[in-house]
Every structure is written in structure tokens, then in C-alpha cells.
Amino acid sequence: MKRKKVLIGMSGGVDSTVSTLLLKEQGYEVEGVYMKLHSKPGYHEIHQARAQKAADFAGVKLHILDLQDKFNEKVFTPFIETYKEGKTPNPCALCNRNIKFGAMVAFADEVGADYVATGHYIRHDGKYLLQASDDTKDQSYFLFYIDPALVPRLLFPLGERHKADIKAYAASVPGLESFATQGESSEICFVETTYMDVLKPYVAVDQEGEVLDLEGNVVGKHKGYMHYTIGKRKGFTVHGAHDPHFVVEIRPETNQIVVGPREALECRYVELENVNLFDERQEFDCEVKLRYRTQAVPCHVSIEGNRAKVDLAEPVLGVASGQAGVFYDGDKLLGGGWIV
Incomplete structure (x- = not known):
């Protein structure tokens, strides 16, 4: 029987490198892809070299995919425009939809890959995305906007694992020790110091x-x-x-x-636009997370077209337009939208 082929996004970091090795252990035919996304000076020279080193170590072919124009159009320019509108952007969610689970999936089709994999800490059950076993690293909030039809085709080797275990795994493999001690990548790849330093050349x-x-x-x-x-x-x-x-x-x-005063930040009702759902229901009770690293709160959701009306069971502080409102049923991600 022909082995199933997987295309995995490789950054040269410990998560994607260990993911690649785990996929090979599971018997897949694996190829990697390094995506050039922005033109931050010196960034790609360092990270592409790391990705190539990781691919060589794992014994997989590494493709180089130049997506700088697409990234600028779909992620970076909206980041600038959202700030100009007085809102708080979420570029990672846009990148996941348009780049990592958009352009990379299209490239997977070109190379004949059956599956697409990343080093994200997240799981799925074939229909729904599920929060990672390691709740301190869970990245489901940033994946609410991906195409639900892709879910059966995705592989997340780290979803059931904890970050400490991944570092221990890397440290235990001869030749991989340096990956275990690498620093963590920044939350937003094109921000090296502050958001303002990124914005100043443009506005x-x-x-x-x-x-x-x-x-x-x-x-x-x-x-x-x-x-x-x-x-x-x-x-x-x-x-x-x-x-x-x-x-x-x-x-x-x-x-x-x-x-x-602080109480003026309290919000009990939120509207979302451009809603993306993994669930067919138009009205339901669930929990909603209105910013990453915040507690999800119970709510009632009514869907009308591509908008959602969200009644919160308890007040939430500091709800910001431009951020994502993401719906959960336990550890199951139901979808979400953009705060109006």
C-alpha cells in the first residue's frame, strides 16, 4: 500500500521539527515547506537556514514558498488598516486562514500531499477543532477562521502533547539538542520590538x-x-x-x-461580523473567548447571515473591536467572528 503523503510547514523551530519526526515515525511520507512571509531584515536568512537544517536532520525534502506578496495583501496591510481605524488587529488568525491553511494547502495539492500538518498545539475530531491537551500552549483561538472543510485533512502531531515533553524529546535525540534550547518565536512574526515600530514607516x-x-x-x-x-x-x-x-x-x-473608570469597560453584549462556523446551528448556548489569554464566559449566540449577536452571562472588561470572539463548547471550537 502506498504511504500517505504529508506536507508540513517548517520554521526551523522545535515544534515543527519534532512534528516532522513524529510524522515520519508514524509511517507517513513527509515533505516540508518553508514559507517566506515578510521582509523583516535578516529574518528569512536565519529562519530558512534553520528550517533547512531541520529538514536535513529529519531526512525530508524542503520546499521554499515565497508568499511575501500574498502575506502583504492578506495579513500585513489589514494589520496597518485595522490600527488606522482605531481597532485592535489579530494578524495571526488572518495568516492562518489565508497563508498556513490557505496558500500552503493549495501548494500541498500541487505536490500531491494527502494531508497538511503544522506544529500548532491543537487537536481535531474530523469535524471540529479541539483545544490542545496543554492548555498553556493551546492555539485554537487563532484557528477559528480557517475553512471548516479542511479539518479532516489536517494533522497536528503536538495536539495531545505538552511543550515540556516536546523539549524533552528534542533533548533526547542525538543531534537535535540545540533545537530543545532554542528561544521561543515571537507571538507575531513581523513584530521585533513594538507594534508602533512596525506602524511608523506607514502612518x-x-x-x-x-x-x-x-x-x-x-x-x-x-x-x-x-x-x-x-x-x-x-x-x-x-x-x-x-x-x-x-x-x-x-x-x-x-x-x-x-x-x-474600570466599570465603564464592562460589556454584556457583543456583535461579531464575518462569522465562520464549524457548527450548523443558528442559535445556541456556549462559551465565548473575546481575547486570547482570557477566560471564556457563558453566552447565548444568535446567527443572522454572517453576523452573530452574543449575549454574555457575565460582564467582560475591555472588549476591543477588531479582535476575535471565539465560541467553545467545552474543548470543542464551534467557530467565531470579528468584534464589531
Whole structure:
């Protein structure tokens, strides 16, 4: 019987390298692909060399896929535009849909791969994506936007494993020890220092503006609206203030931010747009996570077209437009959308 062929995304990091070895152990025919996504100086020279070293070690062919134009169109430009609109972007979710589980899947078809694999910490049951066994590394939040039809074709070798076990595995394999001690990659690959450093070549971020209170009175100054997200409490002045003030609204058209007390951040209702569902139901109860690294809260969801109305059972602080609202039923990912 002919072995099933897998195309795996390889970055040169420990997760994708160990994933490649695990797939080979499981009897698959494995080929790797390194994707060039952006033009951060020196980045690809380092990471492509690491990926090639990993592929050579694993004994697999490595393809180089230049996706810089597509990445710029589908991920980087929307990142800039979302900030200009006074919202908080989530480029990783866009990258997963359009690049890692978009362009890479199309390339898998070209090379005749039956499956597509990555080093993400996530699982699936053939229909639904499931949270990883290691809840400290779970990446399901960032995969809510991928095409549900792809799920049966995906392989996630690390989904049932913990990060500590992956590092221990790498440390135990002769010649792979250096991968076990590599530093973790940054959360967003094209951000080396701060978001503002990324934005500055494209937009004027340092334009002083007014700080307003909830009644619309000018109470202070800020250094440019793109420096702020909903819930931030530092980096602006409020004259005569003794209690903490938090950003509760961003007005990009007038370069103003509105601040208020902590309770002004409380939100009990959210609307989402461009909803992507792994579930056929149009109305259901579940839990929703409104930002990565936050606790999911119970809610009631009503779907209308590609929008969702979400009634929260308890207040959530600092809900930001542009972020993702992701639905869960236990560890099962039901889908999600973008906060309006």
C-alpha cells in the first residue's frame, strides 16, 4: 500500500521539527515547506537556514514558498488598516486562514500531499477543532477562521502533547539538542520590538490628541490614538485625576480617546461580523473567548447571515473591536467572528 503523503510547514523551530519526526515515525511520507512571509531584515536568512537544517536532520525534502506578496495583501496591510481605524488587529488568525491553511494547502495539492500538518498545539475530531491537551500552549483561538472543510485533512502531531515533553524529546535525540534550547518565536512574526515600530514607516502614529471623559469634556492629552487599545490605563494624562482611568473608546477620525473608570469597560453584549462556523446551528448556548489569554464566559449566540449577536452571562472588561470572539463548547471550537 502506498504511504500517505504529508506536507508540513517548517520554521526551523522545535515544534515543527519534532512534528516532522513524529510524522515520519508514524509511517507517513513527509515533505516540508518553508514559507517566506515578510521582509523583516535578516529574518528569512536565519529562519530558512534553520528550517533547512531541520529538514536535513529529519531526512525530508524542503520546499521554499515565497508568499511575501500574498502575506502583504492578506495579513500585513489589514494589520496597518485595522490600527488606522482605531481597532485592535489579530494578524495571526488572518495568516492562518489565508497563508498556513490557505496558500500552503493549495501548494500541498500541487505536490500531491494527502494531508497538511503544522506544529500548532491543537487537536481535531474530523469535524471540529479541539483545544490542545496543554492548555498553556493551546492555539485554537487563532484557528477559528480557517475553512471548516479542511479539518479532516489536517494533522497536528503536538495536539495531545505538552511543550515540556516536546523539549524533552528534542533533548533526547542525538543531534537535535540545540533545537530543545532554542528561544521561543515571537507571538507575531513581523513584530521585533513594538507594534508602533512596525506602524511608523506607514502612518503618523505620534500625533498628540485630546483625552475626553465620558461626558465629552477635554480632560487631558495623549500621544496619538494608535498607541492605545481598549482597556489601557497608561500613557496619557488626565488632569486632576486621583483614581485610575482606562481607555473605553478610540476615535480615529478626530484623534481622540475617551477614558473612564474600570466599570465603564464592562460589556454584556457583543456583535461579531464575518462569522465562520464549524457548527450548523443558528442559535445556541456556549462559551465565548473575546481575547486570547482570557477566560471564556457563558453566552447565548444568535446567527443572522454572517453576523452573530452574543449575549454574555457575565460582564467582560475591555472588549476591543477588531479582535476575535471565539465560541467553545467545552474543548470543542464551534467557530467565531470579528468584534464589531
